[in-house]
Amino acid sequence: MTRALIIGAPRSGSGKTSVTIGLLRAFARRGLRVRGVKSGPDYIDPGFHQAATGLSGLNLDSWAMEPDLVAHLLAEAGEDTDLLLIESAMGLFDGIAGGAGRTGSAADLSRLLGIPVLLVLDVSGQSQTAAAVAVGFKHYDPAVKMAGVVLNRAGSERHVRLSKTAIEDKGLAVVGAVMRDGTLSLPERHLGLVQASEHPAIQHHIDRLADVMETSLDLDAILALAVEIAPPSGSTSAHLPPPGQRIAIASDAAFTFLYPHLGRHWRAAGAELLPFSPLVNEGPSADADACWLPGGYPELHAGILSSASGFREGLARFAESRPVHGECGGYMVLGERLEDAEGATHAMTGLLSHSTSFAKRKMNLGYRQARLLSDGPLGAAGQTIRGHEFHYASVTDPGTDEAFAEIADGTGTPIGLSGGRRGFVTGTFFHAIARTTL
Template identity: 65%
Template sequence: MSARGLLVGAPRSGSGKTTITLALLAALARRGLRVRAVKSGPDYIDPAFHAAATGQPGLNLDSWAMPPALLDHLAAAAAAQADLVVAEGAMGLFDGVAGGAGRTGAGADVAARLGLPVLLVLDVSGQSQTAAAVARGFIGHDPRVRIAGVVLNKLGSDRHERMVREAMAPLGLPVLGAVPRDAGIVLPERHLGLVQAGETADLDRRLSALADLAEAHLDLDAIHAAAQPLLGTALADPAAALLPPPGERIALARDAAFSFVYAHVLAGWRAAGAQILPFSPLADEAPPQGCDALWLPGGYPELHAGRLAAASRFLEGVRAFAASGRPVHGECGGYMVLGTAITDAEGARHAMLGLLDLETSFARRKMNLGYRAARLLAPSPLGAPGARVRGHEFHYATVMERGADAPLAELSDAEGRPLGPAGSRRGSVTGSFFHAIARDPLSPG
């Protein structure tokens, strides 16, 4: 690998990881560095902001969902086209599931496997000397993970900063940033996390302000110097772990209603020789001619349900595509649009494609969250019968009706507890709430 890298972590969510990461990315890119950003875990919102800050595609690395060799491969591919790789952890640095060693989904797994030193972001509001005790715990918690320095976030005053720095001094841990409480820039949020990058007003201005914040409050030279060469090597043939392309020419719904598909999935399809042709359901576009597979990704169709219900060219085009026997697959939001209807948060019911016997509602919200291990029950764009796929589910839709359609897969959670049959299939049309991330190379198909 040619690039050096580090991982931005924290004791918990809400510490300021995303703000500090985006500030760091924007400032280093402004200096002319080729920066590639990585999100540890399955989150799909942050990578779009990372891409906006760096001008490079976002990337997810997930130690639970991805076989270790695939994680190495994707990291190597990112490093080959960058001067610096900056990874952002999820939740707390060591937070994950009860998986095997190095397969918990925690940011610490990614840091350890790739040899990434950690820049620890500490929210020191409401504490002073105690911040040093927290840092001391992180230094000694896991010998695989090296804490390279800390950023003190949400400082209340010069005196506050002095007290924390004095407490940190005996640790020998460099303070590589000190950010005042009033310097933070909050990005707008929605029920599944941040508002999408493409919907954020004045995003360029916000990123420029974050770069200014980094120049003023982070020791960018020292942070860059703390980065270390990434470990791991590229696979000669990563296809065994990547999702297979569902066709040679893939019609991909792509707009504000269908915004989520993992970058490594698309890259894997292209590497396998597939051509991806995007189209916009919100612009009432039908799937492009000449495609042999159709993919409806996740996103926020419930926010645009009225427009989708009125998009006649889109609806009829997808129905004709399915009637031809060509495969159609929907994930999460795409799965809901394949159903009969979506009821929005205000209680209005909107008719959808009706290709699957599924009706969902956001008027009665219920959070569904967690890793999913799937064993496919029938041929689908995700693989052959018996193939095993790992992915993630996160939505607030309530299933009001699931009819007689056969299930797509048998699911279990991250700890192997069975969750029963899930998803739907009818003819060439399939769908599921879980977003597929990678397949098990040892499984059939």
């Protein structure tokens, strides 16, 4: 039997990630097979989930993924798992006007899958007023069940008592309280948290979070709140198909953002994933039939990438006869030049003709619908792929290549042309999540 529970909050910064990571490790210590799931388009939190449990993470996105794909992915994730903890993005009900059940919010997942919510309330600066927030969540949408409450960043035992009594008087169970402690927070940078692989003492930090959750929260009560989910049945056609049967994938500190569900599906479809590291001057495997450059942080390693002649020459040879696709950071590396945050310009692979800059920062964030303009690694011409953009880099020279796709935002408002295409090489700032079949 596999159980699932959503961990939500009124807003970002409430402490959901720390609570989730600590609970994942605490339940794993009990011998449970635990997997973390992230609601929405987030590359970084699933890495912390995996570090806490040893099991790969998963993203579920009600806007980008059709409902049958959401249910299918969750059921697959539960095949070798006892407990799935689904961490909400932002506030529990936050999303876009994407239609009923397609807003991208974690609340959509609760309605669709029948999974209740453990509400994390940051009670700093308030006490009994926290009950008004909790009651609002309880009644805002009857289809989204609030199963219990965690008080976070409490200042004293008296503070806990006042908040807890007020909430429980309104019929909601408080399953524990985490006291205020600034050292429990995880370090951040421009795209959110520093990645788990870069945290110098990640396992020690996760163990400390688990210690806090074990002493502060009623783990038995939390486990009892989780509900059983159905086993996988049937299949879905909304998966993004593998771009080849032997896929060379750039994988190192500069290229880290590959959605777990993509790699899992590509393997299940019979594809072999062949990782290589541009940062150690490796090119794609000569016997691969497609190459994928994921997003990541190439701007932090631009000098090394620029001098990696083996990588650049190997990629150029590969691109003469086989598809190469780059997303976001990968797209930046496919261009002519990349300007880093200090204003230094570095030559990139030049397989596409655009140039990008991280010095001229402008945040680009949001869901995207991409209509492909030609056949390629993501699908056939005319097909629509759903995904997102999240980057601070800007295009300083659009180059002369043909466009990769026409894109619109999550509500369908046209944005314009995106990315580039030259020969077998394609790239875009757009991260693909799933295709549409409707």
